[in-house]
Amino acid sequence: MALNTFPFDAAEYLTDPEDQTDLLNEALASGDANVVANALSIVARARNMALSGDGESAPLLATTLGLMRALGVTLKAQIKPAA
Numbered sequence: 001m002a003l004n005t006f007p008f009d010a011a012e013y014l015t016d017p018e019d020q021t022d023l024l025n026e027a028l029a030s031g032d033a034n035v036v037a038n039a040l041s042i043v044a045r046a047r048n049m050a051l052s053g054d055g056e057s058a059p060l061l062a063t064t065l066g067l068m069r070a071l072g073v074t075l076k077a078q079i080k081p082a083a
Contacts, residue, residue, distance in 0.1 A: 020043045040059075
């Protein structure tokens with residue numbers, strides 16, 4: 001018997017700005033540019049912003065900063081606690 005699946009888009013459920021910020025902070029904490037790019041894309045879609053591009057590579061820093069500015073979020077550096 002075939003399993004029926006449906007597309008899932010986190011942007012449809014990520015409507016609260018605080019939840020969006022949490023997603024972005026988790027992505028930034030990962031240190032992975034592709035994870036950050038994906039999180040930015042999800043938040044942008046949640047705010048009804050259309051992004052162009054193939055989505056296969058992390059955006060350039062200038063693009064990322066412009067998108068973050070448009071989303072009204074900032075990037076913050078902090079000292080990583082010693083392990």
